[in-house]
Amino acid sequence: MFGVVSDLSRWAIPVVLLLVPLIAMIRGVNVFEKFVEGAEDGFATAIKTIPFLVAMLVAISIFRASGALDMVVGILSPVLNRVGFPAEVLPHAIMRPLSGGASLGIATDIIKTHGPDSFIGRLVSTMQGSSDTTFYVLTLYFGSVGISKYRYSIISGLSADFTTLVASVYVAHKLFGPA
Amino acid sequence: MVNYIWLGMMVIGVLVAAVNGHVEVVTKAALEGAQVAVKTAIDLIAIITFWLGIMKLAEAAGLVRVLSRLVQPITRFLFPSVPKDHPAMGAIVMNLSANILGLGNASTPMGLIAMQELQKLNRGDPKEATDAMCTFLALNTSCITLIPTTIIGIRLIYGSADPTEIVGTTIFATAAGMTVAVFMDRLMRYLYYRGR
Numbered sequence: 001m002f003g004v005v006s007d008l009s010r011w012a013i014p015v016v017l018l019l020v021p022l023i024a025m026i027r028g029v030n031v032f033e034k035f036v037e038g039a040e041d042g043f044a045t046a047i048k049t050i051p052f053l054v055a056m057l058v059a060i061s062i063f064r065a066s067g068a069l070d071m072v073v074g075i076l077s078p079v080l081n082r083v084g085f086p087a088e089v090l091p092h093a094i095m096r097p098l099s100g101g102a103s104l105g106i107a108t109d110i111i112k113t114h115g116p117d118s119f120i121g122r123l124v125s126t127m128q129g130s131s132d133t134t135f136y137v138l139t140l141y142f143g144s145v146g147i148s149k150y151r152y153s154i155i156s157g158l159s160a161d162f163t164t165l166v167a168s169v170y171v172a173h174k175l176f177g178p179a
Numbered sequence: 180m181v182n183y184i185w186l187g188m189m190v191i192g193v194l195v196a197a198v199n200g201h202v203e204v205v206t207k208a209a210l211e212g213a214q215v216a217v218k219t220a221i222d223l224i225a226i227i228t229f230w231l232g233i234m235k236l237a238e239a240a241g242l243v244r245v246l247s248r249l250v251q252p253i254t255r256f257l258f259p260s261v262p263k264d265h266p267a268m269g270a271i272v273m274n275l276s277a278n279i280l281g282l283g284n285a286s287t288p289m290g291l292i293a294m295q296e297l298q299k300l301n302r303g304d305p306k307e308a309t310d311a312m313c314t315f316l317a318l319n320t321s322c323i324t325l326i327p328t329t330i331i332g333i334r335l336i337y338g339s340a341d342p343t344e345i346v347g348t349t350i351f352a353t354a355a356g357m358t359v360a361v362f363m364d365r366l367m368r369y370l371y372y373r374g375r
Contacts, residue, residue, distance in 0.1 A: 012280050020233055024240035031236060038235020042228025045291055046220050053216035059188040061212030065204045066196035068188075101215075108333050116339035125334055125345040129327025130352035134320040137290075138181075141316060142308060144291045145298040149307040150181045152367035153316050159363045160321035164356030171348045 045144050052143025056135060060098045069094060085169055088114070089124050097161050100133035123172040131164045223287070230288035234270070243269030257318070257361070260300070260311050267296030271315055278322040290319060314364050321360040323353045 021031050063069060072094060077087035088110060095103040107128040114120045134157040142150060196202045237243050247254065247268040254261070254268055261267050270293035277286035293315060301309050308316075327349050334342035 013285060016233070016237075020237045020240065020242060023242060024236045027240045029236065029239040034235050034239050035232035038238075039228045039232035042231045042288075043224055045231070045295075046224040046227050049223070050217055050220045053220055054213045055185065057216040057219075058209045058212035059185050059192070061208040061215070062192035062196075062205055063188040064192075065208035065211075066192040067199050067201075068191050068195040071195060104329065104333075107330065111333055111337050116334040116337045116342070121334075121339075122345055122348070125327075125330050126348040126352055128330045129324060129345060129349035130356065132320045132322070137320050138316055140287070141290055141294050141319070142312070145294045147298070147306055147308050147312070148181075149304070151308050151313055152180070152364075152371055153308060153313045154180050154184065156313065156317040156360055156363040156367050157320045160317060160356040160360035163359040164321065164352050167352040167355035168348065171351045175348055 048146065049140050049143040052139045052148075053136075056139040057099075060135070063098075064095075064102065084173060086120050086123070088120055089127065092124055092127060093165050096127065096131050097134040097158060098136075100136060103133070104128065119172065119176050122176045123168060126168045126172055127165060130168060131161055134158060134161055226284050227288040227291060230285055231292065234273070234289065234292055237273075238266060238269065243273065247272050257314055258311050260309070261297070262300075265296065265300070267293055267300060267311070270296055275318065275322055278319065279325055290315075310368055313368065314361075317360040317364040318357065321353065321356040323350065323357060325350065 021035075024031050024034065069091065073087075073090050077090055080090060081087050092103055092106040092110065095106055107124045110124045111121045116122070116125065134154075138150060138153055138157060142148070142153075192208075193202070193205050196205045234243070243266065244264060247264070250272055251263070254272065255263075258268065258271070261271075270289055274286050274289040274293050277289055294312065297309060297312050297315065298305070300311065301307075303309065326346065330345070331342045334345070
């Protein structure tokens with residue numbers, strides 16, 4: 001199962017890059033011209049996201065560097081330990097929706113410290129693999145079209161993150177047993 | 180909502196730094212955050228430009244339409260407000276497929292195209308997200324990844340006996356998240372319109 005999917009991932013883009021221009025050509029499209037026409041918007045789209053990304057990443061950076069994140073971890077850890085949630089992975093859980101790079105850094109550190117095949121190592125791997133950087137995605141996607149009123153998007157995104165977290169802890173306990 | 184979260188992070192951050200007696204880290208952190216943001220956007224230019232070109236070809240060749248027809252039963256349910264055969268549907272489908280395959284750098288540009296197409300369908304305030312956008316982002320942030328390549332790589336580096344053993348647990352957790360994302364999106368939409 002893994003082999004098939006992994007091959008699929010490896011081949012997907014090369015196959016797309018082979019077939020799309022070829023089929024377009026057969027359908028009578030001016031392939032080079034069309035490509036350039038489409039690519040034209042790339043610069044503007046990326047630049048448009050800058051103010052939105054700066055706003056969000058500055059806030060996240062301050063929140064983390066000030067020690068506020070550690071404070072939240074300190075308050076929550078004792079409670080969470082009781083429900084089978086190891087305090088070591090809490091910084092990761094809080095950081096995950098905020099910053100992909102930082103949460104990956106935390107996950108790497110945990111795997112390095114506790115070993116990839118420890119309970120905590122497997123749990124944090126599952127958490128990292130199954131969730132996404134909600135705030136970054138929202139900021140980037142909405143920012144690219146100039147939307148600043150997100151309505152309830154953050155709530156549905158965060159409740160999905162929370163569910164993923166609970167499900168990760170549950171399935172890790174089921175499959176890998178507590179350490 | 181985003182206003183409060185943003186303000187909260189800024190205010191709490193500065194206050195905590197002040198109380199801890201190292202208020203100067205705030206200045207450094209703010210600048211670093213801004214730099215990361217601009218660097219991210221600049222890095223994005225390359226892949227976005229490239230994939231926008233490929234997407235245009237796929238659209239001109241009629242491939243996007245074929246793909247979006249294939250998954251129409253699902254997308255009709257998830258995005259009732261997007262017309263059949265609209266380019267937004269094609270881009271959404273491409274974005275989610277790339278996500279599922281773990282092709283992170285291809286999924287972002289396609290997601291941005293999807294947002295642009297959805298914005299064209301926005302009949303209300305151009306600064307306010309539409310129903311379809313909210314659904315799309317809920318799906319996107321919780322989307323199933325079959326192979327979480329990055330974390331498997333890290334497990335491999337640190338000598339795991341079985342780096343891929345977390346694939347099953349990941350799919351389980353992400354499926355749970357995705358179910359809740361769709362459910363919460365519908366529930367919140369209902370509450371949103373009722374509260375107006």
